[in-house]
Amino acid sequence: MSIASTTRLRTLLSLGAATAALCAAPAYAQDTQTAEAAPADEGTIVVTGSLITNPNLERSTPVNVTTSEEVELRQTNVAEQLLRDVPGVVPSTGSNVNNGNGGASFVSLRGLGSNRNLILLDGNRVVQTDTVGRTDLNVLPLALIERTEVLTGGASTTYGADAISGVVNFITKKDFSGLEINAGEQITQRGDGNVFRVDATIGANFDDNRGNATFSVGYQESDPVYQGSRAISRSAISPYNEFDTTAAGSPTAIPSTFTVPGTAGLQINPAGALVPIFSSFNFNPFNLFQTPFKRFNMFGSARYEITDGIEAYTRGIFSKTTVPTIVAPSGVFGSTVTIPVSNPYLTPAARATFCANNDFNPGVAGVQTLTPAQCAAAAAATSPSDPNYRTFTTGLFRRTTEVGTRNDIYTTTFFDYRLGFRGDITESIHWDISGGYGESTNHRVRQNYVLTSRVRQALLATNPNTCLDTSNGCVPLNVFGQQGSITPAQAAFIGGVTSVIDAPNSLAQARAVVNGDFGASLPWANDAVSFAAGGEYRKYKSSIEPDNLAQTAGQLGGAGGAIRPTKGALDVYEAFGELLAPLVQDKPFFEDLTLEAGVRYSHYTIDAPGTPKFNTTTWKVGGSWTPIRDIKIRGNYAHAVRAPNINELFAPLNTVLTNLGVDPCAGVAPLNNANLRAVCLAQGAPAFTIGNIPVPAAGQVNVTGGGNLNLKPEKSNSYTIGAVIQPSVLPGFSLSVDYYKIKLTGAITTPTSQDIVNACFGNLSAASASNPACTSIRRDPNTGSLSGDAATTPGLFGALSNLGRASTDGVDLTMNYNTDLGFAKLALNFAGNWTRSAKFQATPTSLNRECVGFYSVSCGSPAGTAADIGSIQPEFSWTQRSTLTFDNVDLSLLWRHVSAVSFERQQFQDDLAVALASPADCPDPLGADPGGCIVDPRFRHIPAFDYFDLSTRIGVGDNLTLTVTVANLFDKKPPNTAQNIGSTSFNSGNTYPSTYDTLGRRFAVGARLRF
Known part of the structure; x- marks a missing residue:
C-alpha cells in the first residue's frame, strides 16, 4: 500500500471519527446507513442478499441503505441521481449525459459496468429495457420507494446471473393507508433547469385488515440546460497542441472542408478559395448539461389473506418516460462525394484547385490532372454526354446548421406485473410461489x-435549378458558400426525413421458494437453523428494429454509425438453496457465531441454431461472529457468474463511434519514421495522405465489432470482511468498516480503443505492416483518418471475447451517532469509500490498466459496456449529513466529497510518446504526460471537490410538511478539463458533468400533504 493511499485511508477513518465525536441523536431525517435487517411488512423480514426470511438474521455482507427521508431532503426525482452519490458507485449513463444517452439511466457498482449489477423491485427482477439486459432507473419513481438497499459483491x-458487482433493491411502501400528495419544484440560480413533480398515493386496509390495496400515480418533468448557458462550456477547448492543428471543435464545420490530394484538407474561405483549414465548428453551445425528461407513472399493489395461512399478493408498475437528446447540427462528416467540374455553385478558385490536384482518370498510370484549358472546358460542360464533362471525388466536411440540431427523442413504455401466493406449511416453514411478466x-x-x-444526389448538378437525377424532388445543393448558403429548399431536401428505431424487450419469470427453519438448533445455539430452497425460470426476449434509414451505414450524417437489426432470446432454469446456521450463542466471547451458505445451479438455453447450451454453478459462504454485544465481525466469500446477454450474443457486426485522443498516423510523425509510414499504408491510408492524416474528429474514431455466439459466462470471486461496532458505553453510536475485493476472470469484454492502438503501435521499432493487430485497423480510403464514413471506414476492430479480466478492492466505512441535546436532537451520518485499486485487462496482451484516480478516453468502467467507459472513479469519496431537529423543524447539511484525479499517464509506451511529442511542445513528455501531449497543466489534474447542500423541513400542523433545499450551496464551479481528453459521453462541455456539478446553485421547494 502506498504512503498516499495509507494517508487517505487514515483520513477516511479520522473523518468518520470526527463525525462520531460530535453529539448526535435520532433525528427526523436519516442518511445512508448499514442495514442488518429491515421490516417490509408484518411477519416478513426482507434482507437484500438472502432468500431466507428470518427476523433474527445476521447479515454477513454489508448493505448500504438510503431511506425515503433522505430522498425527501435531497428532493431527488430520478433514482440514478441518488445512486450516483453513493460512495463507491461510478457514474454511468444518466441525466447529465447528452451525446451517448439512449433515453435510459443506469448505475455502475464499483465501476465494473452497468451490465454487471441487477436492479430489483422488492427483491424481484423487473423487465430489462435494452439488449444488454439492464433496467432503466428512469422507470422507478422514488415517491413509491420506502428505502433503497445497495449490496455490492457477488450476489x-x-x-442469479448478472449480479457480479451487486444489486440495487428498491423496496416499496407496504400496507399504506390514507392519502399522500407530494409536489416539488426546482430551478437553478441562473433561472434554468426547472424540475417539476407531483405524486399522489392512496391506500386502505379492508376486510378487518385481512387485505390492503395501494395505488400511486405521478408526473415528473425537467427542462434542458444548454452548455452554451455556462461560461465553462461556451467554446470547446482542446487539451492537445501539435496533434490538433485546428482550433478546438469539430472539423465538420462551416465553411466546408474538402480533401485534396497532398494536403491535410482545404477549407473554402469567404473569397471562394481553398486554403489551409482555418476554422472548426464549436459544437458546445448546442449540447446539454441536463437532458429534458418527462415521466408519467402508475403503481398498484395489493394483498389479501384468502384463508388462515394463505395470502395472495400482486403488484403492477407502468411508466412512460420521454428523454429528448439534442446535439449539434448534422452534416456531412467526411463522406466521399462526386462533384461535376461544372457544378453551378463551385467557385472559380476552388475549381482551379480541384482541377490541378485531382486524378481525373484513375484507370491510367500516373495522376491525370486537368490543364487550365481542360478545366475551363469542363466548367462549361452542362451535360454528361458532353465529351468535356468531368467530375472529381472528394471527402466533404460540412456542418448543416441550416437543417437544425440533431434531435433524438426516446420514449420508453414500461410495464411489469407480478402475482403470487404465499402461506405456511408449518408455524416455522413457509412457501411462496409467484410469477411475473413485463x-x-x-x-x-x-x-x-x-x-x-441526397447530398450526393444534390451535388451532381450542372445548373442551380435541376439535379442530373431529378428523383425525390432533388434540389441542387450549395456547399461552397458561407453560413446560410444552403437555402431552406435545399435544407428540406437533404434533411427533411424522420428515422425510427424500436427496441422491444420482455421478461417472463416464475419462482417457487420454501423457507423457514427446521425447528431445531445446534447444541450450542438457541436459534433454529434456517433455510431457503426453490427453483426459478426466466425467459428473456430483446430486439432492435431500425428502419431502413437507420440501418444503412453512412446514410444519416453524424449518426455515429448504422443501427443493425438485432433479435435474440434465452431461457434460464435454476435451482437454489441457502442455509443459515447459528453455531454458538450466548456463550462467553460467543454472543453469536452464525454460518451462512448458499448454492445455485443454472441451465441456459440460447435461442439460436447450433448454439451450445451451458450450465453454471454459483455459491457463497459467509458468517458473523459477535464476541460481545458491542462488536460483530462478519465476512463473506462468493463465487458468481454473469451469462452473456442478448447484445453480446446476437449483435451483428457493425461500425460505430468510440473515443481516441491521439492517432499515431496523424500529422507529420509518419514522415520521420519509415516503419510507422509502412504501417499506416498497410491500414489503408492513401500514399498522398502520409504527413497530412487528420487527427480524430472531435476525439472520436470508428470501431467495428459485434456479438459472439461462442461466448461463455464470465466468473468472479469476491469477498468482504469487516466489523460492526455498537458500543453500549456510547448509546446511539454505530460504526461499520468493511474491506471488499472482486475479481473477474473470463470477462466478456472488448479492448479499449487505446488497447487496440497499443497492440499495433505500442512499440514502433517492432511494429509490422503485416502484423494482424495492425492490419485489422482500416482507415478512410480518402483521408487516411480513423474517422470517416462508416460505410467505407471500419476503423478499429474491437473483437468481443472471454479473454478479459478485471478486479477492484477497497474499504467502506459508515458511521452514525445520535444524542439528545436538550434543546434539539442532532444526527450525524457518514458514509465513505476508499477504492484501493480498479484494474482491467481486455486481453492477455492488453495493458493491465489501473483507473482509480485517473481520467482518459480509456478509464471509467472499462470492463463494462461501451457506454460506461470514460467516467471518473475517484480513489476516495464520502457523504456526510448533519441534521438538527427542533420539534417539527429539521435543519440538515449534506457534505459530498470527491478526491483529486489526474490524467491517465500510461496511454502509450515510451517510444511512441517520443515519436509523437516534440521537446518544444512537451518539455517532459515521459514524466508529466507520457502518452498524450497535454501542454496546459490545468488539464492534467483535477483537485478534490467538496459540495454542500442545505435543507430545511418544517412540519405545518399534522398533515403538511414543507421542505426547502439549496443544492451546491456555495455555487462551486466545475473543473475545466478541456474537450476530447475523455469519452464523449462523460467528458462534455470541457468538464465531467456526471461527476461535477455543472448547473450551479439550485433551489428546490417540496410539499407533502398526508391524510
Missing part, C-alpha cells in the same frame, strides 16, 4: 439528420 447465488419498448425518433445519399 448471483441469491438472484414488457419495455424504447421508441426512438431521429430528426434533422442529413441524408448522405
Whole structure:
C-alpha cells in the first residue's frame, strides 16, 4: 500500500471519527446507513442478499441503505441521481449525459459496468429495457420507494446471473393507508433547469385488515440546460497542441472542408478559395448539461389473506418516460462525394484547385490532372454526354446548421406485473410461489439528420435549378458558400426525413421458494437453523428494429454509425438453496457465531441454431461472529457468474463511434519514421495522405465489432470482511468498516480503443505492416483518418471475447451517532469509500490498466459496456449529513466529497510518446504526460471537490410538511478539463458533468400533504 493511499485511508477513518465525536441523536431525517435487517411488512423480514426470511438474521455482507427521508431532503426525482452519490458507485449513463444517452439511466457498482449489477423491485427482477439486459432507473419513481438497499459483491447465488458487482433493491411502501400528495419544484440560480413533480398515493386496509390495496400515480418533468448557458462550456477547448492543428471543435464545420490530394484538407474561405483549414465548428453551445425528461407513472399493489395461512399478493408498475437528446447540427462528416467540374455553385478558385490536384482518370498510370484549358472546358460542360464533362471525388466536411440540431427523442413504455401466493406449511416453514411478466419498448425518433445519399444526389448538378437525377424532388445543393448558403429548399431536401428505431424487450419469470427453519438448533445455539430452497425460470426476449434509414451505414450524417437489426432470446432454469446456521450463542466471547451458505445451479438455453447450451454453478459462504454485544465481525466469500446477454450474443457486426485522443498516423510523425509510414499504408491510408492524416474528429474514431455466439459466462470471486461496532458505553453510536475485493476472470469484454492502438503501435521499432493487430485497423480510403464514413471506414476492430479480466478492492466505512441535546436532537451520518485499486485487462496482451484516480478516453468502467467507459472513479469519496431537529423543524447539511484525479499517464509506451511529442511542445513528455501531449497543466489534474447542500423541513400542523433545499450551496464551479481528453459521453462541455456539478446553485421547494 502506498504512503498516499495509507494517508487517505487514515483520513477516511479520522473523518468518520470526527463525525462520531460530535453529539448526535435520532433525528427526523436519516442518511445512508448499514442495514442488518429491515421490516417490509408484518411477519416478513426482507434482507437484500438472502432468500431466507428470518427476523433474527445476521447479515454477513454489508448493505448500504438510503431511506425515503433522505430522498425527501435531497428532493431527488430520478433514482440514478441518488445512486450516483453513493460512495463507491461510478457514474454511468444518466441525466447529465447528452451525446451517448439512449433515453435510459443506469448505475455502475464499483465501476465494473452497468451490465454487471441487477436492479430489483422488492427483491424481484423487473423487465430489462435494452439488449444488454439492464433496467432503466428512469422507470422507478422514488415517491413509491420506502428505502433503497445497495449490496455490492457477488450476489448471483441469491438472484442469479448478472449480479457480479451487486444489486440495487428498491423496496416499496407496504400496507399504506390514507392519502399522500407530494409536489416539488426546482430551478437553478441562473433561472434554468426547472424540475417539476407531483405524486399522489392512496391506500386502505379492508376486510378487518385481512387485505390492503395501494395505488400511486405521478408526473415528473425537467427542462434542458444548454452548455452554451455556462461560461465553462461556451467554446470547446482542446487539451492537445501539435496533434490538433485546428482550433478546438469539430472539423465538420462551416465553411466546408474538402480533401485534396497532398494536403491535410482545404477549407473554402469567404473569397471562394481553398486554403489551409482555418476554422472548426464549436459544437458546445448546442449540447446539454441536463437532458429534458418527462415521466408519467402508475403503481398498484395489493394483498389479501384468502384463508388462515394463505395470502395472495400482486403488484403492477407502468411508466412512460420521454428523454429528448439534442446535439449539434448534422452534416456531412467526411463522406466521399462526386462533384461535376461544372457544378453551378463551385467557385472559380476552388475549381482551379480541384482541377490541378485531382486524378481525373484513375484507370491510367500516373495522376491525370486537368490543364487550365481542360478545366475551363469542363466548367462549361452542362451535360454528361458532353465529351468535356468531368467530375472529381472528394471527402466533404460540412456542418448543416441550416437543417437544425440533431434531435433524438426516446420514449420508453414500461410495464411489469407480478402475482403470487404465499402461506405456511408449518408455524416455522413457509412457501411462496409467484410469477411475473413485463414488457419495455424504447421508441426512438431521429430528426434533422442529413441524408448522405441526397447530398450526393444534390451535388451532381450542372445548373442551380435541376439535379442530373431529378428523383425525390432533388434540389441542387450549395456547399461552397458561407453560413446560410444552403437555402431552406435545399435544407428540406437533404434533411427533411424522420428515422425510427424500436427496441422491444420482455421478461417472463416464475419462482417457487420454501423457507423457514427446521425447528431445531445446534447444541450450542438457541436459534433454529434456517433455510431457503426453490427453483426459478426466466425467459428473456430483446430486439432492435431500425428502419431502413437507420440501418444503412453512412446514410444519416453524424449518426455515429448504422443501427443493425438485432433479435435474440434465452431461457434460464435454476435451482437454489441457502442455509443459515447459528453455531454458538450466548456463550462467553460467543454472543453469536452464525454460518451462512448458499448454492445455485443454472441451465441456459440460447435461442439460436447450433448454439451450445451451458450450465453454471454459483455459491457463497459467509458468517458473523459477535464476541460481545458491542462488536460483530462478519465476512463473506462468493463465487458468481454473469451469462452473456442478448447484445453480446446476437449483435451483428457493425461500425460505430468510440473515443481516441491521439492517432499515431496523424500529422507529420509518419514522415520521420519509415516503419510507422509502412504501417499506416498497410491500414489503408492513401500514399498522398502520409504527413497530412487528420487527427480524430472531435476525439472520436470508428470501431467495428459485434456479438459472439461462442461466448461463455464470465466468473468472479469476491469477498468482504469487516466489523460492526455498537458500543453500549456510547448509546446511539454505530460504526461499520468493511474491506471488499472482486475479481473477474473470463470477462466478456472488448479492448479499449487505446488497447487496440497499443497492440499495433505500442512499440514502433517492432511494429509490422503485416502484423494482424495492425492490419485489422482500416482507415478512410480518402483521408487516411480513423474517422470517416462508416460505410467505407471500419476503423478499429474491437473483437468481443472471454479473454478479459478485471478486479477492484477497497474499504467502506459508515458511521452514525445520535444524542439528545436538550434543546434539539442532532444526527450525524457518514458514509465513505476508499477504492484501493480498479484494474482491467481486455486481453492477455492488453495493458493491465489501473483507473482509480485517473481520467482518459480509456478509464471509467472499462470492463463494462461501451457506454460506461470514460467516467471518473475517484480513489476516495464520502457523504456526510448533519441534521438538527427542533420539534417539527429539521435543519440538515449534506457534505459530498470527491478526491483529486489526474490524467491517465500510461496511454502509450515510451517510444511512441517520443515519436509523437516534440521537446518544444512537451518539455517532459515521459514524466508529466507520457502518452498524450497535454501542454496546459490545468488539464492534467483535477483537485478534490467538496459540495454542500442545505435543507430545511418544517412540519405545518399534522398533515403538511414543507421542505426547502439549496443544492451546491456555495455555487462551486466545475473543473475545466478541456474537450476530447475523455469519452464523449462523460467528458462534455470541457468538464465531467456526471461527476461535477455543472448547473450551479439550485433551489428546490417540496410539499407533502398526508391524510
